[in-house]
Amino acid sequence: MKKRLLSLLLAGVMATTMVAGCAKKPGAEGGEKGASEKGYELALITDVGTIDDKSFNQGSWEGLETYAKDNGITCKYYKPAEKSDSACLTSIDLAVKGGAKVIVTPGFLFEAPIYQAQEKYPDIKFIMVDAAPISPEKEVKINDNVSSVFYAEEQSGFLAGYAAVVEGYTKLGFMGGIAVPAVIRFGYGFVQGAEAAAKDLNISGVEVKYTYVGNFDATPENNAKAAAWYNNGTEVIFACGGAVGNSVMKAAEAAGKKVIGVDVDQSAESETVMTSAMKSLSTSVYDTVASVYKDSFQGGKSVTLTAKENGVLLPMETSKFNKFDQTKYDELYKGLQDGTIKVGNDTIATDASKLSSDYVKVESIK
Incomplete structure (x- = not known):
């Protein structure tokens, strides 16, 4: 009887651990905060770095994660398997399938992938940090569902x-x-x-x-x-x-x-x-994500944040x-x-x- 009781207690502990794992600390393949039945509403795709690089990716992720925590919204990051357009697009596909409504992409690697993704997913809001969508012919085209943010x-x-x-x-x-x-x-x-x-x-x-x-x-x-x-x-x-x-x-x-x-x-x-x-990475990402939920999102153009906007x-x-x-x-x-x-x-x-x-x-x- 004692053994049976011990087994039931252990099973209960394991079940609790599995549930807690839905909001686990970000790992190597992708990290999430506050999973729900609808998936992860906010997403970030890393470029050549990681979300703990103490630099560009981390600053962007912290802005997204803070907004998610402040407003009770789920979020997750995805790391492409390699440095290629196809790998970035695959991560974007995964984020959309995972429930993303807003996707943040820091870095120049997303110029070509977002050029395609903005057409493929017109209902998704994309926030590009230090990049703009560029065609194979090197032409910039920014759709209304894309905000392109640069810094001085x-x-x-x-x-x-x-x-x-x-x-x-x-x-x-x-x-x-x-x-x-x-x-x-x-x-x-x-x-x-x-x-x-x-x-x-x-x-x-x-x-x-x-x-x-x-x-x-x-x-x-x-x-x-x-x-x-x-x-x-x-x-x-x-x-x-x-x-x-x-x-x-x-x-x-x-x-x-x-x-x-x-x-x-x-x-x-x-x-x-x-x-x-x-660069005011965290603040600018936070504010741009907030604009989506305030219905004040300004897509279709690039903005450069300077000292005048306290962007640097x-x-x-x-x-x-x-x-x-x-x-x-x-x-x-x-x-x-x-x-x-x-x-x-x-x-x-x-x-x-x-x-x-x-x-x-x-x-x-x-």
Whole structure:
């Protein structure tokens, strides 16, 4: 009798665990929050990163997840099996079959997939982050069910570059992931910010090592490259490539040097993170999802969020500055907002070394 009672108790525990698993923590193949009979109403498809990359994907996911929690709506993320249009489309299909009404897609990999999906699923709202639907003929076509959100990364890069020089650093580095427009804009802004600060302070001899590593991964190769730069005198590296930042932070910790993070506030990732060139990923995704439910969704166009819309920023509260202060930050930010400070984006030069500069020398490393 005791054995039978024990068996029944164990069965009850197992059943309870299975039910709890419907709202389990996100896993490798896809994560969900609050499953229901109708499936998962909000969905995010990751690009080359993961939702815990402490960067682009995570910032977007946190905005979606927060809205879901605030409003009692189910949500789930899907990770494509590979980096291809077909894999992205398969994940979109799965999300729709899973009950998605709103799908968020961060990154340039979704340009072609959403071009097809917007026609295939006209009743689904798509929120593209840092991308727009592009045809095989490279023509942009944004249907009314698609919102395309970009950011003025060059402005937050500018703020980071300016702050780095004010802090006293003259040997800078920019280590980008893949040379896609968003990454290029971050880097170009960084160089222009360093130039502006050097000019204002009349500092000569500022140098920037500049490269794209060709991926968004934490690898031994990326760590070794960052370590070599630090060992050769680089004082701070702007790590602009998702998980590439983990490799740079590891090298900075070993060398006692500094890092500038990207996309989100990465100060918690390492004591070496001096500041982060941020985009308001979480807030903008949250607000765009909210617009769907408020019947104010503005599809059919691209918008670029700048300092004027508080779309880019530095996290001053968590930044580890000794000289660059809130007063100077506010002055620069106001200049970006009212247009008295103009920062060129990815269209101003074919290569970072060709950026016009009198105080900063850029060494472009292939």
